[in-house]
Structures are given as structure tokens and as C-alpha cells.
Amino acid sequence: MKFSLACGDVMPGCTSRFTSTSREQLMAEVGAHARADHGVVDLDPQVVRTIDSKIVSVPA
Numbered sequence: 217m218k219f220s221l222a223c224g225d226v227m228p229g230c231t232s233r234f235t236s237t238s239r240e241q242l243m244a245e246v247g248a249h250a251r252a253d254h255g256v257v258d259l260d261p262q263v264v265r266t267i268d269s270k271i272v273s274v275p276a
């Protein structure tokens with residue numbers, strides 16, 4: 217099982233997609249991307265919940 221997230225589901229207009237084998241790793245990658253490309257310094261709990269709700273699991 218893998219986990220995938222389209223950043224555009226959270227940040228409209230962004231075309232970046234992330235896939236990882238763990239939710240924790242995926243969240244770390246998305247967090248790093250948000251900081252680097254969206255200027256998000258700190259992911260507040262509401263943003264984390266929104267991201268978490270957009271993560272989809274895909275068969276490995």
C-alpha cells in the first residue's frame with residue numbers, strides 16, 4: 217500500500233504530487249514542499265487535518 221497526495225487538492229493551482237510508503241513520510245515530504253514552494257513556515261493543525269483528509273491510499 218502506498219499513500220499519495222495531490223498538493224493541488226490543498227493548495228489550488230499547484231501541480232505537485234507526492235507518493236510514499238508511509239503517511240508519516242508523505243506528510244514530511246508535503247511539509248518540506250509547502251515550506252519551500254508555498255512559503256508555509258508552520259503547518260497548523262487545521263492545515264494538517266486538511267492534508268490528511270486528501271491523502272489517498274493506492275495499491276503498491
Ligand SMILES: [Zn+2]
Pocket residue numbers: 223224227230231232249250253254
Ligand atoms: Zn504545492
